[in-house]
Amino acid sequence: MADEIVNVNEYQVLARQALPKMYYDFYAGGAEDEHTLKENVQAFQRIIFLPRVLVDVSNVALSTTILGYNISAPIMIAPTAMHKLAHPEGELATARAAAKSNTIMILSFSASCTVEEVAASCDAVRFFQLYVYKRRDIAVNLVQRAEKSGYKAIVLTADTPRLGRREADIKNKLIVPQLKNLEGLMSMEVVSDKGSNLEAYANETMDPSLCWRDIAWLKSITNLPILIKGILTREDATKAMEIGAAGIIVSNHGARQLDYTPATISVLEEVVQAVGGKVPVFLDGGVRRGTDIFKALALGAQAVLVGRPVVFGLAAKGEAGVKKVMQMLKDELELTMALAGCPSVKDINRSHVRTERQRLQSML
Numbered sequence: 565m566a567d568e569i570v571n572v573n574e575y576q577v578l579a580r581q582a583l584p585k586m587y588y589d590f591y592a593g594g595a596e597d598e599h600t601l602k603e604n605v606q607a608f609q610r611i612i613f614l615p616r617v618l619v620d621v622s623n624v625a626l627s628t629t630i631l632g633y634n635i636s637a638p639i640m641i642a643p644t645a646m647h648k649l650a651h652p653e654g655e656l657a658t659a660r661a662a663a664k665s666n667t668i669m670i671l672s673f674s675a676s677c678t679v680e681e682v683a684a685s686c687d688a689v690r691f692f693q694l695y696v697y698k699r700r701d702i703a704v705n706l707v708q709r710a711e712k713s714g715y716k717a718i719v720l721t722a723d724t725p726r727l728g729r730r731e732a733d734i735k736n737k738l739i740v741p742q743l744k745n746l747e748g749l750m751s752m753e754v755v756s757d758k759g760s761n762l763e764a765y766a767n768e769t770m771d772p773s774l775c776w777r778d779i780a781w782l783k784s785i786t787n788l789p790i791l792i793k794g795i796l797t798r799e800d801a802t803k804a805m806e807i808g809a810a811g812i813i814v815s816n817h818g819a820r821q822l823d824y825t826p827a828t829i830s831v832l833e834e835v836v837q838a839v840g841g842k843v844p845v846f847l848d849g850g851v852r853r854g855t856d857i858f859k860a861l862a863l864g865a866q867a868v869l870v871g872r873p874v875v876f877g878l879a880a881k882g883e884a885g886v887k888k889v890m891q892m893l894k895d896e897l898e899l900t901m902a903l904a905g906c907p908s909v910k911d912i913n914r915s916h917v918r919t920e921r922q923r924l925q926s927m928l
Contacts, residue, residue, distance in 0.1 A: 604850030607827030616905030643693035648676030723794030836864030854896020
């Protein structure tokens with residue numbers, strides 16, 4: 565078939581055709597010049613493989629364990645907002661696809677469906693992503709609801725004291741619906757006669773005073789392990805361990821916050837070295853190929869999080885599109901492992917890749 569989808573990038577083309585411009589731009593766009601948006605993808609392309617040959621790869625095992633939970637491959641679904649803007653079934657379709665893919669979905673604080681609705685949609689391991697608002701009772705309410713609904717971890721997004729400047733949303737005068745999780749708790753109505761409704765709302769509600777000492781407060785309101793998302797430096801990785809984080813997600817918020825931050829794959833190794841194996845490190849941002857996943861694992865990530873490709877799959881083909889995106893990435897990773905001489909995820913190590921930094925150092 566001439567129109568057969570052969571990689572996850574092609575779902576972005578279909579999503580652009582399927583979605584209103586305002587919503588496509590919301591999902592696809594980044595902050596300001598979108599330098600980091602491009603770098604997140606391109607930085608992977610500057611890492612090369614050093615494959616091993618004559619290794620028995622007649623059986624290639626992708627399965628791994630995340631915080632004690634078995635998943636079919638080291639590929640999780642990142643928290644992304646408002647899936648009903650992409651498809652009428654929203655996060656319910658995404659959750660079902662995650663369950664059928666035997667992986668972990670991280671439900672966004674800004675989901676179109678409630679934590680309870682997603683929990684009831686299917687039987688699966690899932691985490692809940694949290695923003696902390698000025699009204700701390702909102703966080704208490706959502707964390708306790710997530711814990712009661714069977715979510716297995718809290719993912720605190722730490723890089724959003726204010727919303728990044730997303731110029732496409734400003735030009736489009738983005739209007740977002742009321743968040744289901746906040747119904748009865750607070751209104752999303754803001755007085756703003758220009759620019760992005762989301763930006764105005766976020767800047768009214770986000771707590772810019774949130775800091776490291778507040779993690780003790782967060783730990784006091786839940787028994788769930790807390791992962792911190794948005795770490796890009798060894799200094800912050802060290803602080804995250806000191807305050808008792810159960811895991812670290814190397815992330816620049818899909819390049820939607822501060823432009824000209826480094827591509828996540830370019831700082832992954834620094835964070836991994838700072839952590840020293842004490843807690844798991846995950847990578848979020850720019851993952852579009854099975855080869856990208858292999859590179860992240862080789863540089864020390866326990867798993868990757870995939871965001872935009874999932875949303876684009878959902879926009880194009882609903883639940884089946886999400887499932888297909890996950891399967892494509894798994895199939896590509898399996899092939900990469902076979903060609904690189906790695907019969908299991910545990911066999912992937914630092915010696916299988918050469919980074920741009922190594923290449924430059926070798927030229928000195």
